[in-house]
Amino acid sequence: MSFNSLGLSQALLKAISKKGYTTPSPIQQKAIPPVLERKDVLASAQTGTGKTAGFTLPLLHILSENPKEKYRPIRALILTPTRELAAQVYTNVKEYSEFLNLRSAVIFGGVNQKPQIARIRQGIDVLVATPGRLLDLESQGVLSLKRIEIFVLDEADRMLDMGFLRDIERVIKMMPTQRQNLMFSATFSKDIKKLAHGILNNPVQVEATPENTTVEAISQKVYRVAKGLKTGLIIKLISDGYWKQVLVFTRTKHGANRLCKKMISANISAAAIHGNKSQSARTKALAGFKNGSIRVLVATDIAARGLDIPLLPHVINFELPNISEDYVHRIGRTGRAGAKGQALSLVSADETTYLRDIEKLINMKLPVEIVEGFEPDPNASTEPEKRQQRGGGNRSRRNSGSGHSKSGEHKNNNSRRRPKRNNDRRN
Numbered sequence: 001m002s003f004n005s006l007g008l009s010q011a012l013l014k015a016i017s018k019k020g021y022t023t024p025s026p027i028q029q030k031a032i033p034p035v036l037e038r039k040d041v042l043a044s045a046q047t048g049t050g051k052t053a054g055f056t057l058p059l060l061h062i063l064s065e066n067p068k069e070k071y072r073p074i075r076a077l078i079l080t081p082t083r084e085l086a087a088q089v090y091t092n093v094k095e096y097s098e099f100l101n102l103r104s105a106v107i108f109g110g111v112n113q114k115p116q117i118a119r120i121r122q123g124i125d126v127l128v129a130t131p132g133r134l135l136d137l138e139s140q141g142v143l144s145l146k147r148i149e150i151f152v153l154d155e156a157d158r159m160l161d162m163g164f165l166r167d168i169e170r171v172i173k174m175m176p177t178q179r180q181n182l183m184f185s186a187t188f189s190k191d192i193k194k195l196a197h198g199i200l201n202n203p204v205q206v207e208a209t210p211e212n213t214t215v216e217a218i219s220q221k222v223y224r225v226a227k228g229l230k231t232g233l234i235i236k237l238i239s240d241g242y243w244k245q246v247l248v249f250t251r252t253k254h255g256a257n258r259l260c261k262k263m264i265s266a267n268i269s270a271a272a273i274h275g276n277k278s279q280s281a282r283t284k285a286l287a288g289f290k291n292g293s294i295r296v297l298v299a300t301d302i303a304a305r306g307l308d309i310p311l312l313p314h315v316i317n318f319e320l321p322n323i324s325e326d327y328v329h330r331i332g333r334t335g336r337a338g339a340k341g342q343a344l345s346l347v348s349a350d351e352t353t354y355l356r357d358i359e360k361l362i363n364m365k366l367p368v369e370i371v372e373g374f375e376p377d378p379n380a381s382t383e384p385e386k387r388q389q390r391g392g393g394n395r396s397r398r399n400s401g402s403g404h405s406k407s408g409e410h411k412n413n414n415s416r417r418r419p420k421r422n423n424d425r426r427n
């Protein structure tokens with residue numbers, strides 16, 4: 001199948017070919033036609049499947065077909081959970097609309113609002129936003145959502161994980177009831193299905209990869225290792241493999257900082273990316289990682305959402321996530337758009353339960369390797385760390401108010417977090 005047969009305008013086809021895309025990805029093949037027919041769509045697709053173009057291309061097509069008014073009301077809203085994803089989606093919107101007479105803007109917290117306001121005041125058709133800044137600017141009277149024709153909720157599962165449910169409900173009340181709704185989510189919990197039921201009207205359901213299964217192009221492996229030997233092992237793997245671009249996941253912000261320092265001491269250029277970092281530090285780290293001046297990017301789950309690093313060869317879980325679905329999100333960072341990738345996990349005894357849960361979720365047993373000199377500790381407890389430290393995790397969350405405010409989205413919203421999640425998840 002080619003893009004020509006999907007019914008997109010010449011201007012969009014030109015932009016697609018400029019991007020170098022030749023064939024629509026499965027999610028694009030399935031999502032674009034119903035969106036063009038003005039239907040609501042509920043799509044199951046993880047990052048890396050080309051989902052952004054899946055909703056952006058038909059959205060731009062629809063907007064460019066309708067006559068524009070002199071006063072440009074905002075006609076499409078794309079809501080994303082994180083700043084990085086918002087920035088990435090906006091880049092795509094700009095690229096795909098290059099040959100159209102449509103204007104767009106992106107707004108998110110953690111940066112000065114003035115340039116964002118100035119851009120909106122010039123008149124825009126498409127707004128990409130994170131919930132916090134959107135509600136803020138709406139309440140200041142900077143923007144109105146009363147003329148929204150198309151609403152996209154991207155990474156809806158992550159939105160709920162981050163405690164944005166109430167914000168989403170507020171945003172929905174600001175839009176006209178007559179509108180087209182597109183909802184994308186990597187996973188489909190009961191909560192997501194309930195949210196979809198509340199937002200979508202008779203949706204067409206499309207699926208890129210079967211729910212909660214990992215992309216075939218990714219080769220996965222587990223290294224069983226003693227907890228105290230993980231840093232040594234990860235440095236050995238990266239050095240011996242001469243790996244040039246490695247995304248490493250840690251469970252906490254402090255863990256990310258600690259590991260980053262150790263990497264730098266071992267002469268491996270590294271940067272950490274998490275919610276306590278300023279927006280400019282995050283942007284700089286990501287740019288360095290993309291241009292090759294930084295070999296290792298150490299990230300927490302939330303910070304990593306929406307990072308678009310094409311053809312990322314290696315993802316390493318320094319610690320397994322305590323929420324199994326996060327494993328699928330993490331390894332979705334490699335093997336993107338058909339490229340072969342490698343996802344490795346360093347697993348100590350206390351993570352045995354997490355590993356079992358992940359294997360159950362992805363419905364496969366992961367191959368295990370033990371590296372000489374980095375053997376697991378046979379006497380270590382297999383009790384998950386979260387149980388051992390439950391009090392500590394909660395304490396750290398209560399005390400992390402200043403970190404939250406720096407992340408620019410929410411303050412004082414601990415109560416909105418799903419109780420299921422522990423550790424400092426707003427990262």
Ligand code: AMP
Pocket residue numbers: 020021022023024025028046047048049050051052053308309310336337
């Ligand atoms: P996404 O899942 O939207 O984050 O997209 C993942 C990556 O795939 C991005 O780098 C896109 O630029 C790229 N991509 C999207 N659609 C296509 C396509 N049809 N052919 C090749 N690459 C694509």
